[in-house]
Amino acid sequence: MCAHDDFQQSDVFRHCGASSLLDAAVEGMKVTILAYGATGSGKTHTIIGEDGGDIGLIERSAKYLFETKRSGLRLVASCYEVYSENVYDLLNASKTPLPVRHNTTANAFFVPGLVELECHDACDVAAIVAEGRRARRRAAHKLNRDSSRGHALLSCKLVTSSGHQLGKVTFVDLAGNERLGRSQTENATETGSINRSLFALGKVISALARTHPSTSQVDDASHVPYRDSTLTKLLMDSLGGDVFTLMIACVSPAPAHLDETLCTLQYAFRAKGIHNAPTVQLVSASPLSSEGDTATTTRSHESDEMLALRRENARLREENRRLRAMQGTASEPPSTRDDNTWSMYRQESRERGAYETRHSARSRVSGSSRSSETPAARAATDQQRVDYLDSKIDRLQEHFSSLEAKLDAANTTKAEVDSLRHNQEQQQQQQQQWHQAQWNAALATQQQQEHAMLFHHHHKQQQQQQQQQAHMHAALVGGTAIPQQDFYSASYGMPPLVSHDTPYLAQHHEKREESAQGQQHRRLASPSDDHLCAVHRQSSGDVVRRHREGILGI
Structure with a gap:
């Protein structure tokens, strides 16, 4: 659907199909509604609305759920923000970043320690939205005077009166992609973090568009890089093959924003190529319990569970291959790496050797009985391998994070040294120019003085000669004899010996x-x-x- 600029918020809610998505969430499915676009294109206005003005999709969805659906329905909401690759709880006054964990059972990432509040009506949801909006980080720049500097997520779990979770609705207000040259923002670090996370999200969308949900074999081309960014980790269970996703592409009609409009439309075109196969999620847990500690997922069919395990194995194999390529040849001892890398290499070699030994022994003993194992036993074996590979990946990521931190520190030091060297060169050049200017000024002053002295001396001599010639002429005309010595002095320009x-x-x-x-x-x-x-x-x-x-x- 393509909405005109005269569309109201109610028209957007009615025509984008949000009501059918909410019906699917009540039936036990996951739903994600996200807004993407350039800065100042209307993403926050569409998702959240205006303070004291026209409400957005979040409050309209809450009203729809509480007014049209069965009684006893509750929402358990949490609101958080992804800022500079860190997660901050917008419902908690503390600004301490929260960790991101991986739940191997549900194959999803979660944030432990988030504040979860029960909402019994749409007013409770509106209060949470208002509190989260006040706590978000904002800044003004040339293109937007109220620009969001992080990605905001509102997760709403639908819970029945008996405590069973039905589905989940996630609203995502993405920060706008922007260019430093046009926005002229003061904090370039924020802009770089926003653009990197959006680039990672684009890679995830492109990978999902290439992968069909019914494919059981996952190759290198269909690897989905969820781990490249904190944003994509948290959206892993909101963009996969078993979720309904609604993407709203916000663009500006101004001709000056033509490049950003084309980029947004290309982004939406790639997202349109994703083919999902949503399934019902039945979760039996306390609505306020932590997702990583107590939630257990039961799929409708055993084949779906095996398919998820195969995908996870393929994803981990691909990440292992990519990490080994980044680290170097894993089969050869590194000769130029530091002590931490060498110890990590030895530990990885020992673990890989022990695992291969156990796996080969198990294959020799029970190779013929592998086909006769129950699906649950095969799933347990696969899960052990998944846990092993996941722990190894976490260690590699921690090591690479430390290496990146060292590299950033080295780059910072190099930049400071280059800046100091450049400043010293500029100071030396300025001193040389100043000394040269002083020397030129002194030389010019000396030459002027010498010219003035020569001119004064020459002028004085001319005056003396003229006076002597005039006096001698007067003496000769008057008949006065001139001494011989005065005659020679007047003739040859010598000073007179006797005054006439x-x-x-x-x-x-x-x-x-x-x-x-x-x-x-x-x-x-x-x-x-x-x-x-x-x-x-x-x-x-x-x-x-x-x-x-x-x-x-x-």
Whole structure:
């Protein structure tokens, strides 16, 4: 059935066939109703409903059972959640995870220690649903502001007034599959755990679709991997070949969720290929007793019991083969494994040898009488082998769990070391860049200072040369004689030895007058001296005249 977006909750209950499934549960059969889909597609709304609003399938089913069926019917309900591969009781305030055990008699997994409450009417069921909803783990992200972070299961056992259990109805509200890139959730561990458990459930559904319930021989291709996840373990007796299962695929009509819609439809298409053959389950036990301790299952036909044992044997053989392939060649002593693996290998070898010895001896002694054994004796022998293989599988799983924990710790340490190394490299690179920038800045500052000093020195020299040339030009135009040393300093850019100011000119005139008087005195004393002085004055005058003509361009 394909429901439109305008369907109400009552329409979903009426058209999905829930009433016929509940009738089968009253007749003693197991029924499972689960909702699958992407986050925010309406799974919780369909199964549970809204607080104070339209009720979901759980409360509508409870009303149907109490109002239409025989009097004296009671429900024994338990509500729990699978979060990060751990089981938590939603009706118990303690948040301690509960273990998951395997009941070899019923060939199913159960959770010991769950709180089970009797419900005498639909209001009691509604109260349990409300309490479980408040205790569920939720978080907000980009795609859903009220996203469930775990899978919620409500198990309802139908019990008569005399204490006989009829059937069982299990409601499953699966967490939505989501992508980290689109949801942008803060806790990636939760999202990874949800996606892994849903992937394991998909493998179980695919394996069940390949297995026909009437097949007595189970090969490798029909192995059902229930043990891959806690969710699939708990749904082992709710998805097998003797259960009525109703899967509601919830999708969003928005074009942005096209990929999630296609994935959900493919999931539902695989589930549609499962062919079940439900049988009546007659359980005689106290309604509040633990399922693993006191419940004893009696099948309607002895052939069904033998078929279950054969399937269990085939499943255990397949798991043994797969575990040996994961661990390594079981027939050769491991040379590079740790001490725990080596001790486990030796213990497994001793147990396997002892079992093969007993089995071969039993075959030689009573091989001819095997065919004449009663079905009960053969079932007991098969059950012993099942118990032995099951205990060995549990030990292997515990060992692999410890190895996975060590591997996770090693990966965490490696990630931390890589992060530290990356941070150190970034710091070193930043320090090198900072030092290089400081060096470049200092070099640029030094070059600027040198350029400024050179420019200032050159400018000062030009100013001095211009002042000297201007002063000398003024002196020559005014007819003042320039000392020979000043002439060379002005011509070759050398600093003047004597300042050409007014006191210097007066002093120069006084010296000339004194020199003239001295020459006149010497002339009177010696005629030859006068002649020499005249020649000297004439040569000096020629030098001054030629220099003046060269400067003034005469």
